[in-house]
Amino acid sequence: METKQATAIFLALSADLRLDLFRLLVKYAPDGLVAGEIAKYLKVSNTNLSFHLKALLHAGLITVEKEGRFLRYRANIPLMLETIAYLTAECCSGRPELCRDFRAASAVSAAVLPVCDSKK
Amino acid sequence: METKQATAIFLALSADLRLDLFRLLVKYAPDGLVAGEIAKYLKVSNTNLSFHLKALLHAGLITVEKEGRFLRYRANIPLMLETIAYLTAECCSGRPELCRDFRAASAVSAAVLPVCDSKK
DNA sequence: GACACATTTCAATAATTGTTGAATTGTTCT
């Protein structure tokens, strides 16, 4: 993943509303939701929702598909996995032993932490 | 991790300069670098560097320690690991089978992708 | 075709973020 794409993704995730939005779409994966449903769940105006949907689309974190007069949005989970892989690589940055040591010392359950191995 | 902290972290990583800065500090972990060294590497003015360092500090992604008349900055790798764990949890969101399926289909090497298991 | 509906686009404004140079704080060295 390129730096430019990574920063676009982080910018897209940097607002409460958009993070909630993405999570909502993950929750409703793989069917997704149409814009009106999202607006109801998040209690936000259609106009403002459009704005934030566009931000997430621009980053590629969600996709959109026309469905009659509705627009159906879905989370782009593969891109999220790529993003996680990118962050994992950044945090090791050629020194996986560091990452491993910190992970071993971490309070976070090992089960949810990424594999950060030199043979990457 | 709370939503508020997560969005602060993503905001901190949403600018090229700050992402580069964090990577630089990871590269020089665990010793870190003093502000002047960072400014040289990134070719940025001291003033502007201070601004972006503060943003990363605010998010908790870096730490600072006084060292004579220098200030030494270090990457907070455990927080990055927590962030990765958070994103991993978000992308599964109670439906690990989705995450697993996408990961299986992904072009990204399995070695760098996070474990995303129901027994998390 | 006329109407209701789903959603976006546009325009205006408010709020936040990014950048720059000058002034300030605090440290070291002699």
Added chain:
DNA sequence: AGAACAATTCAACAATTATTGAAATGTGTC
């Protein structure tokens, strides 16, 4: 104490992002 240095803070301004209401686009229904 005084000079040199490291880094930050401050003030001003430019640029971007967020929010709102009104108008426009396109789709389905009678």
